[in-house]
Amino acid sequence: MEKNVNLFSKDNYDLADLSTDNKVEITIAVNELFLALTKMLKGWGFSAPKAEVTSKILMEANLKGYPSHGIERVLQIFEGVKYKTIKPNAKFETIVDFNSIGVINANSGIGQWAGHRAMNWAIKKAQSYGVGVVGVIN
Numbered sequence: 001m002e003k004n005v006n007l008f009s010k011d012n013y014d015l016a017d018l019s020t021d022n023k024v025e026i027t028i029a030v031n032e033l034f035l036a037l038t039k040m041l042k043g044w045g046f047s048a049p050k051a052e053v054t055s056k057i058l059m060e061a062n063l064k065g066y067p068s069h070g071i072e073r074v075l076q077i078f079e080g081v082k083y084k085t086i087k088p089n090a091k092f093e094t095i096v097d098f099n100s101i102g103v104i105n106a107n108s109g110i111g112q113w114a115g116h117r118a119m120n121w122a123i124k125k126a127q128s129y130g131v132g133v134v135g136v137i138n
Helices: 030-043 048-063 073-082 111-129
Strands: 093-098 101-105 133-137
Touching: 030 048, 030 073, 048 073, 048 111, 101 111, 111 133
Parallel strands: 101 133
Antiparallel strands: 093 101
């Protein structure tokens, strides 16, 4: 008997349903994958901007040849949300903001979004001070 798995809702997801000994290769258009990943992340409680940035970063990793940092992470993200080690609505806090240096506390937020925010802040600092260094904790 075949069981359908709704990947777009954290309430109807069981990782055991995905286990298989057989590897299957699937080819999907980049724009379709982006829409599916974004919809899935939004279904797990991430805001549209967080879902879109995370989807883009995961896909870029795959496209550049780093699948271990790409969409393979989706199951880890799901487990993090399920077991509350990743908080979709985490609010970031600025811990340090001194000239060219900054530190963000991501408060268990998703790493791709935290990295994106940190990089944008580091770029702004570099434009002002010649160098920008921003770290992320939690």
